[in-house]
Amino acid sequence: MSDSPYESLCHAVSDASLISATSSILSWDQETQMPEQGVELRSRQMAQLAKLAHEMGTKPQILHLIDRAEGCAEVAGDPAKAANVREMRRDFERKIKLPSRLVEELARVSSAAQHEWAGARKDSDFKRFLPHLTRLVELNREQADCLGVPEGGERWDALADLYEPGCRATMVSGVFAPLRTRLVALIDRIKGASRGPSDRFNQTAFPIERQRELVRWVSEQIGFDFTRGRLDQSTHPFCGGSHCRDVRMTTRYKETCVNDALGSTMHEAGHGMYEQGLPFSQVGTPLGEAVSLGIHESQSRMWENQVGRSRQFWSWIAPQLPSRIGDPASTFSVDELYGAANIVEPSFIRVEADEATYNLHVMVRFELERALIGGTLEPCDLPGAWNEKYRDYLGLEVPEDRVGCLQDVHWSMGAFGYFPTYTLGTLYAAQFFDTACAGNPGLVEGFTRGQFSPLLAWLQQNIHRHGRRYGPGELCELVTGKPLSAEHFLRYLEGKLAPLYGL
């Protein structure tokens, strides 16, 4: 029996996406395994795979198969299959709008820019990075025009849509503005608080080898499946791999801060468990892929924060710490450990920020990239604009660009429109978590006994298994009954920090 049009389409699409799965393993390898001198040829391998993936994903035969599948009873009668074909069309139409020349130039320029950025950051030398940034902003404006600015929208929207389907700058700023007001007020009250948690635990050294064993064990306990994934070390933690049975996350270690490795690992394990929860039968088609970066981030934030920074989590892990990482851990009470995981302190570096200040870092970046792409901010004026916002939002004077506008890799990679997904994820996490708790009494209490599987099962059932069947906003309404709102997050954060800081 020959394949149905839908089956033929799935084969063609997953064949093209197999190249991206290969590319993804090579990226992981580059960050974790590759000998240092391998880099030159590796860039050529990555560029070749990007080109092949673009060629295979834009073959006219795929469009022909989409047309045929859309007209089939098999697809019309099955909402999941219909959603899969809808997303395949979306992907195809997006890819075909980009000329190969632009795809290749973006790959080439951003590869060089990342290299220059790394050097510029090290020397805190913005001028060195400026020509690359300028070119990347130009290319991204061109990319936005190719993709098409949505009606009533702006260029930034066309780029953000690559990471968060349907995302619009006006929608983001509508959510961010009230959030900023409440966060700034909360942080001000914390700054003026008469008491707060001790950071003694974050200053106590524990052997890296023991930390390594601890975070691997915690990953297993919360549900990461090591027969379908790995945990390695890299400078910047990330989660990659090629599909739900080969998920590769990384973390990092600092002798004096167990919470650094623990928080990073639980964050990446949240991403990893989402990937592992996608259906293997749909690998290579949209139903086997994550909805958006925002929804992805909701999974990592939830395990890092709602779970890993909860009092229940610490009361479970506290008695186990001395035998797992060493005797000094026995000198900390549950209260002290819980407090140390929840210290709020405005700082320069986004990736080291606490839950309260983190979103202000994101807002700064969103506003600046929106202005860069919109043409109201010149790249050469970036450092001044950056420093002004840090003064306004966080009350900090940025001493040098290394800890200012040169700190993040994203823009050097050519990624504009990406940053807001971090805060969207934070908000989705709180809203999803409230819904999970409402439907599962005792869910949080279970953490004190190391019971994390009810939460994971809820996420698998309500979010993971759908792949891209629903868009992010649609999924949020389906799961929580409401559109995304910052209220859940603010209530969660204020409810936690007020007692810790005696507000």
Added chain:
Amino acid sequence: MSDSPYESLCHAVSDASLISATSSILSWDQETQMPEQGVELRSRQMAQLAKLAHEMGTKPQILHLIDRAEGCAEVAGDPAKAANVREMRRDFERKIKLPSRLVEELARVSSAAQHEWAGARKDSDFKRFLPHLTRLVELNREQADCLGVPEGGERWDALADLYEPGCRATMVSGVFAPLRTRLVALIDRIKGASRGPSDRFNQTAFPIERQRELVRWVSEQIGFDFTRGRLDQSTHPFCGGSHCRDVRMTTRYKETCVNDALGSTMHEAGHGMYEQGLPFSQVGTPLGEAVSLGIHESQSRMWENQVGRSRQFWSWIAPQLPSRIGDPASTFSVDELYGAANIVEPSFIRVEADEATYNLHVMVRFELERALIGGTLEPCDLPGAWNEKYRDYLGLEVPEDRVGCLQDVHWSMGAFGYFPTYTLGTLYAAQFFDTACAGNPGLVEGFTRGQFSPLLAWLQQNIHRHGRRYGPGELCELVTGKPLSAEHFLRYLEGKLAPLYGL
């Protein structure tokens, strides 16, 4: 200025070979890193890359560029470039002879066969493997016919040529027959010897972690460059990677046998240093590739045996062992350590065999695969034929197929014509080594002071840097002034073993 025809050809050929470099990293990953459940999709990735590499390597445009380059003054006037184009034509003509259908079927059948072979070996169940072996023999006979049997030759020759250009069964048996007579006689004398080395060192346990540090350090000392390579662990040691700046070797560890890890590592480092010695400027073209598997094996054997089993090597390393792997090492004299590395003992398993018996294992396989491909041995009769030869050559009664004809992976991978390269490499190693010593007085004596760079420099200069400029036989005559002969190896082996066994 636009590219010359030769430059255009080099770009096209190296572009196609970039896919194989990618595939090679994925193979390494599969053996050393991949989570166990990743295997199903990985087979699909590997098959896709094989197909793409075949398609890109057989594009008519490449033949057109070869034709144009051959007519150019740039190529005619430069023997290295002429050799490069000659080898590109050789590769192209070989690939184009194989129909895509056969390439894909061989890949598919051997992938399934390897899986079945692993299970069959575990259970010592030849019947389970038989249908796969039968099909692989058929497909390889078909492959030989597609490639074309050389005039006056036989089908096996067409397959062996894939691994050792120009290799003929009659040539191999002409070299092997007298070698077998001398080896059998030598082994008989050893069996009857009144004394021999003690294997106490091979029975003494040392922590694996310390062994790991030791073999990494030894690799560095003999010249393996870790900025351009890695050392990992796998069940079967191998050397892979994608090019001379990203060479990946593996080894294995047994607590009670330091010589297992040390020998394996020096062997793979020999392969690895050959790869690292190939010119980076020629990556992806024949001048950047190894001559043949036989020449490759000459490099691994030389570092494993001529260096790693020499008295000079052990007198250098002996005083360092206690601090590197632990105190018990101080109870062994240099003589004892040197002896333990040179024990001769007929055994069932090729990869565990000593220098004297090893080649008899290879001969058994060569004779049997020649008969299988030639049609004078039916696959179902393999176990009986195997066991008979082990009785004749090694005086052993094979108790079960697990340690008999099911022990090696090669045939299940569809590789027939590969085995003799192990012994050819052994003979090349001895002949090359004699030449290196003749031209460098004090070379071997230098090992006692940890001076290995004169040997490596000689190999780089005389062998590595040429890539595929010369064929294996031609290279041997160029370097040593004589065609390949077993004399060098036999003299080396008898000269070493006679005093150890008091013959």
